[in-house]
Amino acid sequence: MVTPRKKIPSPAGAAAARSDHLDTRVLETFVGYNARRAWLVVTQVFAERMAVYGLKQVDFSVLSLLAHNPGATSRQLCSTLDILPPNLVSLIAAMDSRGLIERRPHPHDGRAIGLHLTPAGEQLVREAEQTVIELEADASARLTPRERETLIRLLQKVYH
Amino acid sequence: MVTPRKKIPSPAGAAAARSDHLDTRVLETFVGYNARRAWLVVTQVFAERMAVYGLKQVDFSVLSLLAHNPGATSRQLCSTLDILPPNLVSLIAAMDSRGLIERRPHPHDGRAIGLHLTPAGEQLVREAEQTVIELEADASARLTPRERETLIRLLQKVYH
DNA sequence: TATTGTTATACTCTATAACTATA
DNA sequence: TATAGTTATAGAGTATAACAATA
Numbered sequence: 001m002v003t004p005r006k007k008i009p010s011p012a013g014a015a016a017a018r019s020d021h022l023d024t025r026v027l028e029t030f031v032g033y034n035a036r037r038a039w040l041v042v043t044q045v046f047a048e049r050m051a052v053y054g055l056k057q058v059d060f061s062v063l064s065l066l067a068h069n070p071g072a073t074s075r076q077l078c079s080t081l082d083i084l085p086p087n088l089v090s091l092i093a094a095m096d097s098r099g100l101i102e103r104r105p106h107p108h109d110g111r112a113i114g115l116h117l118t119p120a121g122e123q124l125v126r127e128a129e130q131t132v133i134e135l136e137a138d139a140s141a142r143l144t145p146r147e148r149e150t151l152i153r154l155l156q157k158v159y160h
Numbered sequence: 161m162v163t164p165r166k167k168i169p170s171p172a173g174a175a176a177a178r179s180d181h182l183d184t185r186v187l188e189t190f191v192g193y194n195a196r197r198a199w200l201v202v203t204q205v206f207a208e209r210m211a212v213y214g215l216k217q218v219d220f221s222v223l224s225l226l227a228h229n230p231g232a233t234s235r236q237l238c239s240t241l242d243i244l245p246p247n248l249v250s251l252i253a254a255m256d257s258r259g260l261i262e263r264r265p266h267p268h269d270g271r272a273i274g275l276h277l278t279p280a281g282e283q284l285v286r287e288a289e290q291t292v293i294e295l296e297a298d299a300s301a302r303l304t305p306r307e308r309e310t311l312i313r314l315l316q317k318v319y320h
Numbered sequence: 321t322a323t324t325g326t327t328a329t330a331c332t333c334t335a336t337a338a339c340t341a342t343a
Numbered sequence: 344t345a346t347a348g349t350t351a352t353a354g355a356g357t358a359t360a361a362c363a364a365t366a
Contacts, residue, residue: 020239021236021239022237022240023228023229024225024240025228026228026289027221027225028312028316029312031202031296031308031311031312032202032203032296033221034311034315034316034319035195035199035315037315038191038195038315038318039192039195039199040319042191042192042195042318043192058356061187061193064186064187065182065187067186068182068183068185068186069183072182074324074325074326075325076180076181076182077182080181080184082200084359085324086325086327086357086359087358088325089326109323109324109365110324111324111364112323112324113324129186132190139191139192139318140191142318142320143314143317143318147314148191150310150314151194151311151315151318152188152191152194154303154307154310154311155191155197155311156188156194156197156198157302157303157307158198158202158311159197159200159201160302234347234348234349235346235347235348244334244335244336245348245349246335246336246348246349246351246352247334249348249349249350269342270342270347271343271346271348272347272348273348
C-alpha cells in the first residue's frame with residue numbers, strides 16, 4: 001500500500017523557526033490551480049482504494065461507461081473521455097485479456113467493433129462503482145452533501 | 161497555435177443517426193471525474209494564451225510563488241506545489257538560463273539556495289499574472305462571479 | 321475521400337535510487 | 344543521522360504519422 005506525498009504533519013514545534021509552506025494566496029484565486037489540487041486529493045484516495053481491483057481511473061471510466069453503454073465503440077470512448085485512439089488500444093487489449101470485456105462485430109459498421117462487458121466484467125464494475133462511491137464520500141468528507149452537489153454542478157458548468 | 165481536441169460541433173444533422181457521445185451520468189456523479197474535466201478546459205485555454213510567454217502551468221506557478229515569496233528554496237517550492245525535487249531541477253535551470261530568476265546563497269542554511277526573480281522575471285510575472293486573470297475569467301465565463309467564488313471555496317475545502 | 325482501429329514512435333510528466341555537501 | 348540539491352534513469356501519460364480495412 002503505497003502512500004507517497006501524503007502530508008505527514010511534522011513534529012509540533014519543529015517547523016516553527018522557518019515555515020515550510022509558502023504564501024499561495026495568488027495561486028488560490030485561480031480555478032485551474034484549485035481544481036488540480038482537489039483532483040490530486042481524490043486521485044490519491046482513488047489509487048489507494050482501487051488498487052485491489054487493478055483499476056486505474058481511466059480503466060474504471062471505460063468499464064463504467066461500457067456498463068451503461070453496452071456495445072460502445074473505441075471511437076466513442078475516446079471522444080467521450082478525451083483519450084487519443086492509439087492510447088486506448090493497449091488498455092482495451094488488457095481488459096480483453098483479463099476477461100472483463102469482449103469485442104463483437106458492430107451491427108451497422110464493418111469497421112467498428114462493439115465493446116461489451118463479460119459477466120465477470122459486470123460483476124467487477126458493480127463492486128468497483130460501490131467502492132468509488134465510498135471513496136468519493138471519504139475524499140470529499142469536508143463537504144456537506146449539499147456542498148458536494150453544488151461543487152459538481154459548478155464544475156460541470158465550466159466544461160459543459 | 162495548436163488547438164487539439166477542441167470540440168468542433170459537427171454539421172447539424174450529421175450525427176443524428178448514431179449519437180457520438182455516450183451516457184456519462186454515472187461518471188458525472190463523481191467529484192474526481194468532474195474536477196478533471198473542468199481542469200482540462202482551463203488547462204487548454206491556459207496553454208493557448210500562455211504560449212507567448214513560453215510558460216507552462218508549473219512554470220507560471222513557480223514564478224508567481226517566487227514573486228510573492230522571494231528567497232524561497234527549491235524544497236519549499238516542491239512541497240508547496242507537490243513536485244518531486246528531481247523534477248524541479250531542470251525547470252529551475254531553464255528559468256535561470258532565461259534570466260528570469262537567480263540563485264543566491266541561503267542566509268541561514270549553507271545547503272539551501274534562495275531563489276529570486278530578476279527584474280526581467282518580475283516584469284514577466286506581472287504580465288503573465290494579468291493574462292492568467294483574463295484567461296481564467298474567459299474559461300469560467302459560464303459562472304457568475306459569485307458562483308466562481310463558491311466553486312473555488314468548495315475546491316479548497318476538499319484539499320485544505 | 322473519410323473514418324475505425326491499429327502500429328510504431330516520440331515527447332512529456334512523474335517517480336525512484338543514489339550521490340554530495342552541508343546541518 | 345538527516346536534509347537540500349542534484350544526477351541518472353525508469354515508468355506512465357500523452358502526442359503525431361502512417362497504414363489496412365471499410366464506409
